Amino acid sequence: MPKSEPPPFFVILFFAAVTMAISVMLPRECVAQNYTSSLSGQSGGDPNRPPSAQNPRSVPQHPPVTAAEKSSTEAPSGDEKILFDHVNESRVLAGLAALRWDANLAAAARKHCALLVQHEALSHQFPGEEDLKERARQAGAAFSALAENVALAATPDEIHYEWMHSPPHRANILDPELTTIGIAEMPGNKGLYAVQDFSRAVENLTLQQQEEKMRALIVAAGVRNADSPGPAQWSDARKACQVTNGNVGRSSTFVKFDSSDLNQLPARLKSLLASGKYSSAAVGACDPGGSSDGFTHYRIAVLLY
DSSP states (O other): OOOSSOOTTEEEEEEEEEEOSSOOBOOSOOOOOOEEOOOOOSSSSOTTSOGGGSOGGGSOOOOOOOHHHHHHOSSOOHHHHHHHHHHHHHHHHTTOOOOEEOHHHHHHHHHHHHHHHHHTSOOSOOTTOOOHHHHHHHTTOOEEEEEEEEEEESSHHHHHHHHHTSHHHHHHHTOTTOOEEEEEEEEETTEEEEEEEEEEEOOOOOHHHHHHHHHHHHHHTTOEESSSSOSHHHHHHHHHHHSSSSOOTTOSEEEEEEESOTTSOOHHHHHHHHTSOOSEEEEEEEOOOOOTTOOOBEEEEEEEO
16 A cells, blocks of 8 residues: 555555465467566666656656547557556566556557546446456466556656556566566546556467477476377376266376466375376367456366376
């Protein structure tokens, strides 16, 4: 929340990062733009200094962004770019990776920001509005963690300064687990309303790509790939992925799991591979279907022989 004596013209709210420990499902659509901030500082110095202490070039004079531009651009502009640059400058100064711009998160943020202006109030969810996860999902984002900051102030510099001097908002901005951001800023009768939507983005992988990533990890663990040259075990693994209970085929054992991160093996599978009891493995991926929690994840079955 805001520091003990905030400027009279500033209000902020935050939504702490929400994470899904294991399960994350493949989205229908994910367009995470690989746009990176140029990191142009507020004044060439500390971006966390009060705007009043910055020199005149601390407030770039960007032309206003029209509604048409906001709905079509793949990169931030105007006040949204100022906020994006400030966020990434603060992260880089803290030794963190810069966030990538996500056009889908920006679309979700703009939809919510329009309601802030309409209600002339700050909230993370108005009556009748979808929650943050559903807004992001409907916009096409794919994620395993989400966070949100909202604010009302006179300028983008004031907004970022107060966010960085409010522990929960600062924690969202400097969360090392978050990888992407979408930002919206719109003028209202009381000042500028701003929304930052953060996520830990999930790759949009085909079933074949999911299987290939798992096979590579399994081979690296010292167990042979059983899916080649014949397709029988591969077919059994995909069938095992799709059934609710029970094994398929003639494997000795199997592991089925949901995950948002296919860059590492789950602990149980890693333990089985290291046991020395199995010489080969078959991998099958399947569509996990709708996820009630709103997060994105993959479903994988591994048959061990």
